[in-house]
Amino acid sequence: MSATTVEPRLITVGHSPDPDDAFMFYALAKDKLDTGNLRFRHELQDIETLNRRALKGELEVSAVSIHAYAHLLDQYALLPTGCSMGDNYGPMVVANDKYDLEHLKKTTIAVPGTMTTAFLSLKLLLGEFDYEVVPFDQILQAVEDRKFDAGLIIHEGQLTFQNQGLHLIVDLGVWWQQKTGLPLPLGGNVVRKDLGDATIREVSRLIRASIQYSLDHRQPALEYALNYARDMDVSLADKFVGMYVNNWTLDYGERGRAAVRKLLEEAHKAGIIPAPVAVEFVD
Structure with missing residues (x-):
């Protein structure tokens, strides 16, 4: 009798088409790791689209905003790896003119999505304000073009906005660190709970291995990531990747976990998130 062939289990992974996420998932995307009985399929979409898809439970694994995670507790747990942490830097509000914060409250701000952590942190700073959702890569x-007085920017726009003659009004990562003494947890990877404990642990191990592989093989991983770098040369892409794929990404650690809890606690106190969040990390 022939041995029974076990069909590989397909894990669909959603992440952003950006150099930091591409760098993180390089080893899995390019078959650099032995994934055993798991097969990974990558779907690249902007973070707000991924947030919305996760609300529907569509993806086994996905990058999401920490803000969105607060609404995913019934279906997803946070993986200990894959964190994008703003360590005294983060999403920025930029404008054509040097406005103060009071002016921002009186204007319409272009934002990349209402489920993003950037939007959440701006609400914590300003309270209520007028906004319009604009695709993140069109905000600058x-x-x-003066369609908006100001824009809330994420991703590589944080390093390139000055090329368009724009002014920094506030860096939300700096503001949050001054307010709390903690880094600003922007995004993380979540895994669907119905995969079962054994598969969840293996997925977690492999994503950590993929991140470590890229950190250990920086040059080829960066060359791959450059395919997703808009208007960035090698040195700028390397700087951007270094901001968001680092030791925080390998594991939140106690301080990173505290930062997630603090952010969601403050959001609940402010009435932005309706219920307290019991943050659940995969072991």
Whole structure:
């Protein structure tokens, strides 16, 4: 009798088409790791789309905003790896003119999505304000064209906004660190609980291995990531990847876990998140 062939289990992974996520998942995307009985399929979409898909439970594994995670507790747990942490830097509000914060409360701000941590942290700073959702990679141009007085920018726009003659109004990562003494946890990877404990642990191990592989093989991983770097040369892409794929990404650690809890606690106190969040990390 022939041995029974076990069909590989397909794990669909959602992440952003950005250099930091591409760098993180390089080893899995390019078959650099032995994944055993698991097969990974990558779907690249902007973070707000991934947030919305996770609300529907569509993906086994996904990058999500920490803000969105607060609404995913019934279906997903946070993996200990894959964190994008703003360590005294983060999403920024930029404008054509040097406005103060009071002016921001009186204007319409272009934002990349209401489930993003950038939006959450801006609400914590300003309270209520007028906004319009604009695809994240169109916000800088929309502000430069004066369709909006100000824009909330994420991803590599944080390093390139000055090229368009725009002014920094506030760096939310700096503001949060001054307010709490903690880094700003922007995004993380979540895993669907119905995969079962054994598969969840293996997925967690492999994603950590993929991150470590890229850190250990930085040059080829960076060359791959450059395929997703908009208007960035090698040195700028390397700087951006270093901001968001580092030791925080390998594991939140106690301080990173405290930062997640603090952010969601403050959001609940402010009435932005309706219920307290019992943060659940995969062991």
